[in-house]
Amino acid sequence: MQRVVVDPEVPGEVADLFRQNGPLLYRLRTKRPPRDVDAPRVPGALMGFFGGSVAVVGGGLVFAGAPIPQAVVLLIPLIIFYLFILGVVYLARKPSPVDSVERLLYAHSRQWHGRFLILEDFDYDARHQLGRVQRAIDHILRSRVNAMGMLDSVRNSVMLPAEEWEIARLLNKLSSLRAKHRHLAKGGRSPEVLAAMAPLERALAASEAAVLARVEALERYAGHVADAERALRAQGQIEVLRAHLPEYEQLVAETGAARFSGPEIRHLSGDADMLQRALRESVRSAHEAFRHLG
Known part of the structure; x- marks a missing residue:
C-alpha cells in the first residue's frame, strides 16, 4: 500500500504521524474540522x-x-x-485517543499545508508510478549492502526521500493537469480545437516522459542494489561451504575417490573468487547509478 509522501523539510515526528494516518488525513480534508478543536474541556x-x-x-x-x-x-x-x-x-x-489523533492531525495539516500528499492527490497513472518509486526506495534503504555501508548510506537516507518528494510533487501536478486537459477536451474536437490543443498535448507528453525517466532511474539503481544483494548472499553461502571443504577432502581421500571428486571440490575456491568480483562489480554499478540519479 502506498504511503503518504511528505516534504523532507517537515519534522520527523510530524512526517511519521502523516504517514501512519493517510485515510484519516483524507477524511479531515473532506469533512468539517474536528469539533471543539480549540474549546476548553468544560464550558x-x-x-x-x-x-x-x-x-x-x-x-x-x-x-x-x-x-x-x-x-x-x-x-x-x-x-x-x-x-x-x-x-x-x-x-x-474528554476526547478519545482517536479524537486526540484527529485534533493533532488537523492542527499539523493546517500548519504544513501543501507539504504532504495523500493517495487521493494522484490519478491512476500517477499512483502506479508513485508505487514504483516507493518500492524502489524501500528496497534500497532496507538492503543489507546499504546497512553494511557498501553503498553511500548517509546520502541515500537524505537524497532518496527528497527524490521521492520531488517525483510525487511532479506527479501531483501532472494528475491535476491531466484532469484539466480532459475537461477542456469534453466539448468536442473540431480541427481548430485540435490544432490549438496539439502543443499542449506535446508539452504534457514531454513532462510525463521526463517524470517517467526519473522513476526508471530510481528503478535502475534499485536493480543494481538487488544484484549486489544476490552476490552478497551467494558469497556468504559459498563461504559456509568453503568452511566444510576439509571434511569433504578428507572423505574423498579416505574413500579413494579423489581422482573423481577432487577437481570439482577445488572449483569451490574459484566460485568464491568469481562471486567476490561479481559483488564488487554490482556495488560499482550501484554507485554509478546513484551518481547518475543525483
Whole structure:
C-alpha cells in the first residue's frame, strides 16, 4: 500500500504521524474540522452558573441570619454536588485517543499545508508510478549492502526521500493537469480545437516522459542494489561451504575417490573468487547509478 509522501523539510515526528494516518488525513480534508478543536474541556457558562448559584445560596443563608461558618458548612454538600457534575461533564467531553489523533492531525495539516500528499492527490497513472518509486526506495534503504555501508548510506537516507518528494510533487501536478486537459477536451474536437490543443498535448507528453525517466532511474539503481544483494548472499553461502571443504577432502581421500571428486571440490575456491568480483562489480554499478540519479 502506498504511503503518504511528505516534504523532507517537515519534522520527523510530524512526517511519521502523516504517514501512519493517510485515510484519516483524507477524511479531515473532506469533512468539517474536528469539533471543539480549540474549546476548553468544560464550558465556561456551566462553571459560571455553578459559581453564581453557590454565591446566591451562600448569600441567602447569610442574609437569613445564619453565621458565616454555619453557612459555609451548609454549602459544602452543594459544592461537592457541583464538583461531581463538573467531573462528569469533563469526562464526557474528554476526547478519545482517536479524537486526540484527529485534533493533532488537523492542527499539523493546517500548519504544513501543501507539504504532504495523500493517495487521493494522484490519478491512476500517477499512483502506479508513485508505487514504483516507493518500492524502489524501500528496497534500497532496507538492503543489507546499504546497512553494511557498501553503498553511500548517509546520502541515500537524505537524497532518496527528497527524490521521492520531488517525483510525487511532479506527479501531483501532472494528475491535476491531466484532469484539466480532459475537461477542456469534453466539448468536442473540431480541427481548430485540435490544432490549438496539439502543443499542449506535446508539452504534457514531454513532462510525463521526463517524470517517467526519473522513476526508471530510481528503478535502475534499485536493480543494481538487488544484484549486489544476490552476490552478497551467494558469497556468504559459498563461504559456509568453503568452511566444510576439509571434511569433504578428507572423505574423498579416505574413500579413494579423489581422482573423481577432487577437481570439482577445488572449483569451490574459484566460485568464491568469481562471486567476490561479481559483488564488487554490482556495488560499482550501484554507485554509478546513484551518481547518475543525483
